[in-house]
Amino acid sequence: MPLGIRPALADFAIAYSVGLSMLRYISSRLLYTVPVIWLVVSVVFLLIHLVPGDPIQQMLGEGASAADMQAARHAYGLDVPVGQQYLKYWTGVFHGDLGRSMRFDQPVLKIVSQRYPQTLQLTVASMIVALLISIPAGVRSARRRNRWDDRTLSFVSLLGLSFPNFALGPILILFFSIQLGWLPVSGSGSVAHLILPAVTMGASLAAILTRMVRTAMLEELSQDYIRTARAKGLSERTVVYKHALRNALVPVLTVVGLQFGALLAGAIVTETIFSWPGIGRLTIQAIGNRDYYLVQGCILMIGLTYLLVNFMTDFFYSLSNPRIRQ
Numbered sequence: 001m002p003l004g005i006r007p008a009l010a011d012f013a014i015a016y017s018v019g020l021s022m023l024r025y026i027s028s029r030l031l032y033t034v035p036v037i038w039l040v041v042s043v044v045f046l047l048i049h050l051v052p053g054d055p056i057q058q059m060l061g062e063g064a065s066a067a068d069m070q071a072a073r074h075a076y077g078l079d080v081p082v083g084q085q086y087l088k089y090w091t092g093v094f095h096g097d098l099g100r101s102m103r104f105d106q107p108v109l110k111i112v113s114q115r116y117p118q119t120l121q122l123t124v125a126s127m128i129v130a131l132l133i134s135i136p137a138g139v140r141s142a143r144r145r146n147r148w149d150d151r152t153l154s155f156v157s158l159l160g161l162s163f164p165n166f167a168l169g170p171i172l173i174l175f176f177s178i179q180l181g182w183l184p185v186s187g188s189g190s191v192a193h194l195i196l197p198a199v200t201m202g203a204s205l206a207a208i209l210t211r212m213v214r215t216a217m218l219e220e221l222s223q224d225y226i227r228t229a230r231a232k233g234l235s236e237r238t239v240v241y242k243h244a245l246r247n248a249l250v251p252v253l254t255v256v257g258l259q260f261g262a263l264l265a266g267a268i269v270t271e272t273i274f275s276w277p278g279i280g281r282l283t284i285q286a287i288g289n290r291d292y293y294l295v296q297g298c299i300l301m302i303g304l305t306y307l308l309v310n311f312m313t314d315f316f317y318s319l320s321n322p323r324i325r326q
Contacts, residue, residue, distance in 0.1 A: 096109065
């Protein structure tokens, strides 16, 4: 065998082994998502059917005749046993049919697809707010360890962790909207409408990330390569932001990916407070109206997004750290 072919075969064998390992890892993660989605939707399906009350009577009103109510039950497939409804629902899911909303009299998939971009926009804005706050605050806290500004930032981050969205949102509305009149109270349509909900959702995440950035920066600033960079005469700004921060952000960005799904699921409270027309507020409305198919569609979309974000985070992290594929 020519000498030049052996290294090529060795490289091919290594690439094949890595690719096979990645394929096994991706397959296992995808298989893991199937029972999770099934369990979430099944639990929601059973719980909403256990809640007392008649959704058809709530939709038509108390004055509706028995014939009209029976016709509506038949139209929405509620005149058959719960077991048959469950099987029929999953059959429709596999065919891309999530049912028809009783409240809006439209396909659930159409309603959810209209509201979902609004929630995604709010989630991305909240993540940007959290990163803009946490990275400078965490770096500052690490550089000024055990000094007054470090203690102040640690106290503020602890306060942010302890302050729930349902309390922070009304306070922001009272101060910035009612007292100062700077921002709209609720609704959507402009950047001004987005600010208060994004700050409300991003505050708790900013507190978490600030503490993580501080811890990661303290660890990196104590490494030998940082001492070497300083000994070479590099400026403190270059040492901190170009070398230490770049390595410190690797575990932080992993948590950011995982928290993105949590933000999306946690948008229910914030969207309700600010009347934001997203999938979170739609879920609350559907529960209040006992709109079975719409509740299940909203939960299914939130669950799928959460699992997709977690999967992508694990995937990209496995590329940078092959040890987690073992």
